[in-house]
Amino acid sequence: MESMDSLATPAGGVNNNALNSDGAANTNGTTNSAAGSFSAVNSTAAGASSPMGERPIALRAVDLVKDYGKGENLVHALRDVSVSFERGAFTAIMGPSGSGKSTLMHTLAGLDSITSGQIIFDGQDITDFNDKQLTLLRREKVGFIFQSFNLLPMFDARQNIFMPLTLANKRVDKEWFDLLVNTLGLQDRLTHRPAEMSGGQQQRVAIARALISKPSVIFADEPTGNLDSVSSAEVLTLMRDLVNELGQTIVMVTHDATAASYTDRAIILADGQIVADREHPQAQEMSDLLTSIMQEIVGKQASAHHLAAHSVHSLNASQA
């Protein structure tokens, strides 16, 4: 098995290499979504067709540290994480439970404060942003997709999609709304409330809601965690299309190696650090990698227990 050290990329797993936008779709074997396609959209800002090495960076973390608690309760959730996310790339954040995936996503999205380090969002250093600035950043530049959809049950699909604009007191771009609705195949669902829709349909509404304000980055937290395999594939294909055809930047936390295979790149965290960084991840490769990382963690824990037990035994023996 590869050691964790050898799995890690140099300099904290950062890489500014361009991702091959063509290869991602091809190697993942994804097809155009049944629901529609974004081909009508101008993708100049996308960078989706940018040659290798020329994509701008949408989001960057430098030496990011996040601690929770104090003293005995101190937890190092992120330990000096440095990573860049290219504009127009679809990136998966993976890792065992408790490895820091949510913490990384929340800090990058300005939802959670950091202990030290720096976060550069769209060229802006948001590290010292106050609450008001962070609220504005989240409203204007960030879209969220959640495992549990988080749609408001008393509102229909149209009202849910409009919600970020309603809250920000902004006008709806009718053309953009129509494009999203057509592309996501929601034309005949707009007057339905969440309870009247399938999980896949609800998640498509949530994707439209995340996109309505044209965010710079979309953060998706286990977006297929509550979906069956058919709906998962549909949602992931749509997300892939958003990246390929709109140049949307998406950062997705997932446990699912198949979901990761739809992305351009997968980063694996273990114990608050990046231990692997793969372009064009394949499902089997990611599954094997995660298994080996878990085995390494279990092995370390077992030897720590063994060491502790041995120390206690030696102490008892010396006192006898």
Ligand SMILES: Nc1ncnc2c1ncn2[C@@H]1O[C@H](COP(=O)(O)OP(=O)(O)OP(=O)(O)O)[C@@H](O)[C@H]1O
């Ligand atoms: N609010 C908090 N207070 C104290 N510790 C926390 C808090 N949030 C997270 N942690 C700890 O930080 C570490 C990283 O947690 P995090 O939720 O980011 O991991 P994760 O990889 O997203 O886990 P999971 O896959 O189970 O959601 C864990 O040890 C967790 O217990």
